[in-house]
Amino acid sequence: MIDVYLFSGFLGSGKTSLLLNVIKQLKDENKKPAVFMNEFGDLPVDSKAVEGEVPLKELLDGCICCSGAEKTEAQLQGLLLENEDIDVILIETTGAAHPVEALDAVYSPLFADRLQVKGIITVVDSKLWLNRNQLSPRIRALFMEQIKHAHILLANKADLLTDEELANVTMELPHLNATAPIIQTINGKMSFTHIEKMLQKPKAKVNKDIVSGAGLPLSSKLMTFTESVEMEAFENWVKSLPDTVYRMKGFVPVKGTRNPYLFQYAYGMVHWMPEYIQMEPRLVIIGEDIDAIHYPS
Numbered sequence: 474m475i476d477v478y479l480f481s482g483f484l485g486s487g488k489t490s491l492l493l494n495v496i497k498q499l500k501d502e503n504k505k506p507a508v509f510m511n512e513f514g515d516l517p518v519d520s521k522a523v524e525g526e527v528p529l530k531e532l533l534d535g536c537i538c539c540s541g542a543e544k545t546e547a548q549l550q551g552l553l554l555e556n557e558d559i560d561v562i563l564i565e566t567t568g569a570a571h572p573v574e575a576l577d578a579v580y581s582p583l584f585a586d587r588l589q590v591k592g593i594i595t596v597v598d599s600k601l602w603l604n605r606n607q608l609s610p611r612i613r614a615l616f617m618e619q620i621k622h623a624h625i626l627l628a629n630k631a632d633l634l635t636d637e638e639l640a641n642v643t644m645e646l647p648h649l650n651a652t653a654p655i656i657q658t659i660n661g662k663m664s665f666t667h668i669e670k671m672l673q674k675p676k677a678k679v680n681k682d683i684v685s686g687a688g689l690p691l692s693s694k695l696m697t698f699t700e701s702v703e704m705e706a707f708e709n710w711v712k713s714l715p716d717t718v719y720r721m722k723g724f725v726p727v728k729g730t731r732n733p734y735l736f737q738y739a740y741g742m743v744h745w746m747p748e749y750i751q752m753e754p755r756l757v758i759i760g761e762d763i764d765a766i767h768y769p770s
């Protein structure tokens with residue numbers, strides 16, 4: 474399994490600084506990282522910024538969460554095919570990306586056997602946090618969402634704050650996200666080993682079906698079907714799920730049909746598409762508190 478880390482955070486918060494730092498640490502440990510980023514996350518993660526070769530894929534038409542799942546899948550597939558020996562994939566989302574949607578683009582039943590999403594690390598511009606009331610309501614809401622869904626929060630740009638301001642940031646962030654550890658950083662400098670440790674799953678709760686990181690705010694679950702379902706009954710089950718289930722996608726075997734259907738669910742809407750290839754009957758579920766969710770047999 475290749476570990477996947479998602480770097481989220483507002484525009485200019487320090488994601489690229491963190492990324493470059495982490496790449497260096499991984500290479501020092503003789504690990505092979507690959508990077509997946511948006512083209513207008515345009516900082517030079519190229520030969521100048523990163524010494525030696527780091528496989529890099531960019532999404533050409535904008536942001537990971539709005540370019541469409543097929544494009545992201547194709548790019549990821551390319552990355553995996555061209556670089557069989559990579560150990561870690563680091564994904565830098567644009568500052569304008571909503572973390573749930575960015576994560577959604579990465580989760581695909583196609584990669585469920587190969588990729589293991591370890592978590593979302595959100596880089597918070599600490600200065601901007603203190604001045605957040607100056608942001609427009611929409612932008613502020615996105616800033617908050619990025620914080621809310623993180624598994625780890627880096628309070629970056631600590632050098633620009635007084636000790637008192639920094640203490641305020643550290644005390645205020647848990648109001649939005651009570652579970653993510655908060656680490657104060659400067660220029661995204663952070664031990665990657667420490668990040669790995671913080672995202673380790675609790676040993677007692679290891680569950681083969683869960684492909685995401687720790688049982689923290691946002692997680693995912695892979696559900697495999699052993700028998701076909703009735704379409705209507707399945708939709709009723711979907712409707713009965715708590716609204717902390719944000720997204721589902723996969724291939725659902727439907728009684729009386731040959732191949733599993735492509736099934737999509739987002740924000741209350743379901744969508745079925747006949748599939749002409751025999752895909753593995755499995756479904757990825759993304760949300761909060763989803764461990765106990767399963768389709769009744």
Ligand SMILES: Nc1nc2c(ncn2[C@@H]2O[C@H](COP(=O)(O)OP(=O)(O)OP(=O)(O)O)[C@@H](O)[C@H]2O)c(=O)[nH]1
Binds near residue numbers: 630
């Ligand atoms: N003073 C200070 N500046 C920082 C710190 N971290 C990053 N910066 C600067 O902030 C600017 C943005 O940093 P990046 O690492 O490019 O941030 P980003 O989140 O990747 O930016 P986008 O890709 O535009 O969203 C750069 O000029 C950095 O040098 C920090 O801890 N302190």
